[in-house]
Amino acid sequence: MPHVTLTVNGKSHTAEVEGRTLLVELLRETLRLTGTHIGCDTSQCGACVVHVNGDSVKSCTTLALAADGASVTTIEGLAAADGTLHPMQEAFREYHALQCGFCTPGMVMSAIDLVQKNPQGLSEQEIREGLEGNLCRCTGYHNIVKAIAAAQDVMHGKRSEIARAAE
Amino acid sequence: MNVVTPFEGIGASVRRKEDFRFLQGKGNYTDDLNRPGQTHAWILRSPHAHAKIRGVDIAAAKAMPGVHGIFTGADTEAAGLGGLPCGWQIHSKDGTPMAEPxxxxxxxxxxxxxxxPVAIVVAETRSQARDAAEAIIVDYEPLPAAPSLEQAQAAGATPIHEGVAGNICYDWHIGDKAVVDAAFAAAHRTVALDLVNNRLVPNAMEPRAAVGEFDRFTGDYTLYTTSQNPHVIRLLMAANVLKLPESKVRVVAPDVGGGFGSKIYHYAxxxxxxxxxxxxGRPVKWTADRTEAFMSDAHGRDHISRAEFAFDKDGRILALRVATQANMGAYLSTFAPCVPTYLYATLLAGVYTTPVIYAEVKAVFTNTVPVDAYRGAGRPEATYLLERLMDVAARELGIDRVELRRRNFIPADAFPYQTPVALQYDSGDYQSTLNECLRVADWAGFEARRAEAAARGKLRGIGISTYLEACGIAPSAVVGSLGARAGLYEVGTIRVHPTGSITVLTGSHSHGQGHETTFAQLVSDKLGVPVAQVDIVHGDTAKVPFGMGTYGSRSLAVGGSAMMKAMDKIIAKGKRIAAHLMEASVEDIEFDRGTFRVAGTDRTKALVxxxxxxxxxxxxxxxExxxxLEETAFYDPKNFTYPGGCHIAEVEIDRETGKVDLVNFTAVDDVGRVINPMIVEGQVQGGVAQGVGQALLESCIYDADGQLVSGSMMDYTMPRADDLPPVGVATHTTLCTHNPLGVKGCGEVGAIGSPPAVINAVVDALRDFDVRHIEMPATAAKIWQIINGSHGKAAA
Structure with a gap:
């Protein structure tokens, strides 16, 4: 069987995979990084989104072999070593942007990429449109949009910490 | 040092404890579990809607690499496995029990x-199991399929089950038909409407999964499963299917990624x-892919109804008459029979003083996935029917739609209010929730917005729905008398540890509701300990004494009440210990948020x-x-709880394409006492999104041969972020009068109140066109046909 070598959350791994093995399977089953989820198999829901070389990618429709040599970041790789959450994670908590938590890893990874790719800042409507690749069945998206709007201010250096949600 | 800790008790928007793990990929969902020596299963499923199995040839598949075992229906029959049981028995009009094949x-x-499901293949890897399943040869003899209510009831329809005449599961009714017919005969005006409640697929984001593990040394079985109620699964699976003592079976439902009802049921x-x-001889894991979920998770809704109001000359409702056909699917799912009966027809009084009601419900078997409770379950169907009929009536009677509703509201001073369809409402204030919603949504200013939209070439409409629901399910004796085969109490244990930290064991199950936070707030409020010192344990039959699970917005009203009762026992025992320690009499000990005090003195003892x-x-x-210091309480509710409120939707329709944009949505709900406002808002927003999905986007489609056309998320339209506007949520509280918390429940109100508000808005937007009713979902294609004058012509 072929081998794939890749860096995941800063650590190098080499694994034996089948040609048909998907990146999400490599992450979940071989590397036991179960934070990345599988929700739909048809590239619709985005629960499987990870970053590959800095771009958000649906790992359920990426062959593991296609990630050979790549640098992959998953939800497990976001928080700092001392446990400090990424501003997007912090904003999701502050704004109650998650309920069951299943779509959350993919939603957070997509949101970070969306914000990073739009340094000019996004309106709430642009955030809604930017989330077209991710489904959430619990929240109705309202609080996810608010969280991303709050996180972008910190990620773009406009605020030093996540603005408190209105009580 | 005076440390000020933020208030974390009842009423505080405490940020969720569970979020730390979910946000870091440390959730523990069933498919994340890997047991030592685990194998993988693939389920081979029927590609036919209806067929005889003439033979199953597993020889080639069995020889495939990695295969450990292949089992078919013949094997499970030979092993004596029982079928999946049904938890509710309905009796037909003539007193005969429902057909229960x-x-x-x-x-x-x-x-x-x-x-x-036709066969289960167990192999070393999931791919090997799937490959082997593809090598199984099943000899099918296709039979005529009846996926629709109409096909299944047609003369000469092929029976789906032997001995079930006409494919009728039951033909049930409630109310006095003669009295209602007489009211209609004497009415000033009557208004009738035929309407469909579209079939939905719940689609929790986490697909169902299960891991079975047998311990050959002890003979114990463990099942890890995506369930909303692990104790119920243990009972049903052990007693009915595997025929094992429950003491030999442990069921664990770890983190569960959404349920919405679909994870209540015991699945094959x-x-x-x-x-x-x-x-x-090895653990076996199965995880559904999404297409499997579409064709094996219980679906929701799927009713066809005719509804009629009789009015007097002042626009007061004299009577309601309803005839509903409900699609049960091919088999009875665990609670399916109660959904179109006791969770539906008993809600048909709604918020109105309708004096007499007659409803008849025919439940029909079809060649489709079983239908069961989905968020709201029966109550969205009742609400949709009432609130659509109300709007049609307002138009035909020439009475303003808000005024017509007001005129028929149950007044705030009429509680407790006995409806003609069995329920007794304990509290509510429908005028106030209506007034508040009209104010927040700026109902009065709508015509200006309509004119402004018209100037942009858009058709703008506004719609309202005033509703209530029954939840906090449910008094055991009452549901028992109505056919439930279970008690619907809940169990809570409060374990105060020697150092003062607290473990709560609850039979309620959290799969997005935030119980680990809300329940901790109850304990913090009552026992005076920080939320961080309270751990909520749920979802494991080996840890929690017993439980009935989470559905029907019952976790706080029933599960929370059990905890309150257990905390009362803790305080009562604590007082006796405190009296001993402070050499006082028990009667003189007071307790308030963590401190026992000898009344009128400064002598105190802390809980620790x-x-x-x-x-x-x-x-x-x-x-003596x-x-x-550990106490357990069972709480059996005295009544259902009755949340209610008002939802207002505003839409704009593009004249060129017919596309409906929901531009404003306001919900003002009475959910009883609010424990965590942030979580309540989130629950309502999520429920509204599902209701809007039903109204505008979602529909499960079978073709005439019973093929599932909408079988993936590429075909079934789930609401996305840009399909929804910001949803305004407010609460107006009247307290539940019969549980210790005064709570009513907030999990389902969003999905119940919103669909008719949206459709009423769409119909309102099309006021210049000849349209009386639009079936859900109100897709661009349907609207375009109305705008372009071809609505209904194709069928004519």
Whole structure:
């Protein structure tokens, strides 16, 4: 069987995979990084989104072999070593942007990429449109949009910490 | 040092404890579990809606690499496995019990819907199991399929189950038909409407999964499963399917990624992996892919109804008459029979003083996936019917739609209010929720917005729905008398540890509701400990004494009440210990948020002093009191709870394409006492999104041959972020009068109140066109046909 070598959350791994093995399977089953989820198999829901070389990618429709040599970041790789959450994670908590938590890893990874790719800042409507690749069945998206709007201010250096949600 | 801790009790928007793990990928969902020696299962499913199985040839598949075992319906029959049980028995009008045909865990001799499981393949890897499943040769003899209500009831329709005449499961009714017919005969005006409640697929984001593990040394079985109620699954699976003592079966439902009802039921795969783990001597894991979920998770809704109001000359409702056909699917799912009866027809008074009601419900077997409770369950169907009929009536009577509703509201001083359809409402204030919603949504200013939209070439409409629901399910004796085969109490244990930290064991199950936070707030409020010191344990039958699970917005009203009762016991025992320690009489001890005090003195003991004394009983009333500080309570509710409120939707329709944009949505709900406002808002927003999905986007479609056309997320339209506007949520509280918290429940109100508000808005937007009603979902294609004058012509 072929081998794939890749860096995941800063650590190098080499694994034996089948040609048909998907990146999400490599992450979940071989590397036991179960934070990345599988929700739909048809590239619709985005629960499987990870970053590959800095771009958000649906790992359920990426062959593991296609990630050979790549640098992959998953939800497990976001928080700092001392446990400090990424501003997007912090904003999701502050704004109650998650309920069951299943779509959350993919939603957070997509949101970070969306914000990073739009340094000019996004309106709430642009955030809604930017989330077209991710489904959430619990929240109705309202609080996810608010969280991303709050996180972008910190990620773009406009605020030093996540603005408190209105009580 | 005076440390000020933020208030974390009842009413505080405490940020969720569970979020830390979910946000870092440390959730523990069933598919994340990997047991030592684990194998993988693939379920081979029927591609036919209806067929005889003439034979199953597994020889080639069995020889495939990695295969440990292949089991078919013949094997599970030979092993004596029971079928999946139904938890509710309905009796027809004539007193006969409903038809309750067998529901085998693997299809035996016949398949009855696309997705009916035919065989389970267990192999070393999931890919190997899937490859082997593809090598199984099933000899099917296709039979005529009846996926729709109409097809299944047609003369000469092929019976789906032997001995079930006309494919009728039951023909039930409630109310006095003669009295209602007489009211209609004497009415000033009557208004009738035919309407469909579209079939939905719940689509929790986490697909169902199950891991079975048999311990050959002890003979114990463990099932890890995506369930909303692990204790119920243990009972049903052990007693009915595997025929084992419950003491030999442990069921664990770890983090569960959404349920919305679809994870209440006992599914075949749970029993299959548990049983197969003993057959192959290894743990067996099965995880559904999304297409499997579409063809094996219980669906929701799927009613066809005719509804009629009789009015007097002043626009007061004299009577309601309803005839509904409900699609049960191919088999009875666990609670399916109660959904179109006691969760639906008993809600048909709604918020109105309708004096007499007659409803008849025919439940029909079809060649489709079983239908069961989905968020709201019966109550969205009742609300949609009433609130659409109300709007049609307002227009035909020439009475303003808000005024017509007001005129018929149950007044705030009429509670407790006995409806003609069995329920007694304890509290509510429908005028106030209506007034508040009209104000927040700026109902009065709508015509200006309509004119402004018209100037942009858009058709703008506004719609309203005033609703109530019954939840906090449910008084055991009452539901027992109505056919439930279970009690619907809940269980809570409060364990105060020697050092004062607290573990709560609850039979409620959290799969997005935030129980780990809300329940901790109850304890913090009552016992005066920080939320961080309270751990909520749920979802494991080996840890939690017993439980009935989470559905029907019952977790706080029933589960929370059990905790309150258990905390009362803790306080009562604590007072006796405190009295001993402070040499006072028990009657003189007061307790308030963590402190026991001798009344009128400054002599106090903290809860931790009491817990230390309870576990280190050196100075302790040992002759009269057992050591330890742990109490369990069962709480059986005295009544349902009755949340209600008002939802207002505003839409704009593009004249060129017919596309409907929801531009404003306001919900003002009375959910009783609010424990965590942030979580309540989130629950309502999520419920509204599902209701809007039903109204505008979602529909499960079978073709005439019973093929599931909308079988993936590429075909079934789930609401996305840009399909929804910001949703304004407010609450207006009247307290529930019969539970210790005064709570009513907030999980389902969003999905119940919103669909008619949206459709009423769409119909309002099309006021210049000849349209009386639009079936859900109100897609661009349907609207375009109305705008372009071809609505209904194709059918004519």
């Amino acid at each position: 067998p529901h085998p865990v693997l299809a035996f001799e016949r398949v009855r819907h696309v997705g009916d 795969e749970e029993a299959l992996v548990t049983w197969a783990s003993a057959q192959v 002093d009491i817990s230390v004394a309870a576990y280190v009983p050196h100075n302790y009333p040992i002759e 009191l057992e050591p330890g």
